[in-house]
Amino acid sequence: MENIKYFDHAATTALDEKVLQEMMPYLTTNYGNASSIYSIGRKAKEAIMLARMKVAASLNCKINEIYFTSGGSESDNLAIKGIAMANSKYGNHIITSVIEHPAVLNSCKALENMGFKVTYLAVDKLGRIDLSELERSITRKTILISIMFANNEIGTIEPIKQIGNIARKYNVIFHTDAVQAVGNEMINVNDLNIDSLSMSGHKFYGPKGVGALYVRENIPFLRIIDGGHQEKDKRSGTENTAGIVGIGKAIEIATRNLDEYNEKLREFSNFYISEVSNRISNIKINGDSKNKLAGNNNICFAGVDGSKLLHELDKRGICASSGSACSAGLINPSHVLLAIGNSPNLAKGSLRVTFGKENNIEDVKYLVDSLEEIVTKLRKV
Numbered sequence: 001m002e003n004i005k006y007f008d009h010a011a012t013t014a015l016d017e018k019v020l021q022e023m024m025p026y027l028t029t030n031y032g033n034a035s036s037i038y039s040i041g042r043k044a045k046e047a048i049m050l051a052r053m054k055v056a057a058s059l060n061c062k063i064n065e066i067y068f069t070s071g072g073s074e075s076d077n078l079a080i081k082g083i084a085m086a087n088s089k090y091g092n093h094i095i096t097s098v099i100e101h102p103a104v105l106n107s108c109k110a111l112e113n114m115g116f117k118v119t120y121l122a123v124d125k126l127g128r129i130d131l132s133e134l135e136r137s138i139t140r141k142t143i144l145i146s147i148m149f150a151n152n153e154i155g156t157i158e159p160i161k162q163i164g165n166i167a168r169k170y171n172v173i174f175h176t177d178a179v180q181a182v183g184n185e186m187i188n189v190n191d192l193n194i195d196s197l198s199m200s201g202h203k204f205y206g207p208k209g210v211g212a213l214y215v216r217e218n219i220p221f222l223r224i225i226d227g228g229h230q231e232k233d234k235r236s237g238t239e240n241t242a243g244i245v246g247i248g249k250a251i252e253i254a255t256r257n258l259d260e261y262n263e264k265l266r267e268f269s270n271f272y273i274s275e276v277s278n279r280i281s282n283i284k285i286n287g288d289s290k291n292k293l294a295g296n297n298n299i300c301f302a303g304v305d306g307s308k309l310l311h312e313l314d315k316r317g318i319c320a321s322s323g324s325a326c327s328a329g330l331i332n333p334s335h336v337l338l339a340i341g342n343s344p345n346l347a348k349g350s351l352r353v354t355f356g357k358e359n360n361i362e363d364v365k366y367l368v369d370s371l372e373e374i375v376t377k378l379r380k381v
């Protein structure tokens, strides 16, 4: 696996060495069940509490507003289905956007099958929802707005503060899928009027299979998993102690290094975009250059097949993505790239490059050189 150049940090990230070290005792000697009263059980319980404090601190919320889950998908399901079902006596209308992650879109679809009504807001060509359309969509029956913090495919950051203000004005609960934003953006749920937020450990150098959900105190939501009443009876199952310790450590590291990290990613992105623009013709840069995740870059190469492009890059040891990882293997053009106005053909020639911690400028140069060569070759045949 030497010589892998990894540019797919929006799909997942490598586990940070310091995070692994923090997790190790809970995978080995401290294997106690956090519900047990003897010392190795109590140690697990304390470790979970410490992780909960770290996650809460990073969002500026209360410790008892954090619930640990198995990842971003479960957090989205628990928030959207749980809030909708617990609040159905107030109404049955939900507002979301067309560019959400499948964990949100398919949770909404499931609720539609149960009789809920869902409005899917369109986005403009930069990928941003229209705030006046959001406001116009709210009815007396609207109980939940779910808009992602930042898009996984094109990196566009939604106008979260304004959405939070609108939700507050109409007394509607506001959930945000912040899986791409946590670890990349400073998030204060109180400043932003966010009532519920999803995150996933493996997107910010933590372990896979662990996530967290923040839900503001006093907002009712139903659990999805019944059992032994863990996580204040909102998410049963023996706690994933090592994973929870890992997400706590990962968020602590990410929060501490945020400015420095973003500065580095911005430098790589600026270099990448300007080099590709100068050296390769007939491209379209997707997303909102003014409001985007620093390391997320999505470009369509006209007349190029995205999956062939990925295979050629892979031959050179380069990991990148076409559209989203979740739909990899499918030849359907991305719903996000279509929603921002790309033709299906152009959308099929997209390449998402997401930079991260272990990249350096030499890697980015190698990426651009390889891309120029491959795109020229693919356009000839």
Ligand SMILES: *Cc1c(COP(=O)(O)O)cnc(C)c1O
Pocket: 010, 011, 070, 071, 072, 073, 074, 076, 101, 103, 148, 150, 151, 152, 177, 178, 179, 180, 200, 201, 203, 209, 211
């Ligand atoms: C990765 C991702 C998810 C899913 O998270 P998992 O932990 O992989 O289940 C949800 N939403 C967004 C925006 C994502 O990028």
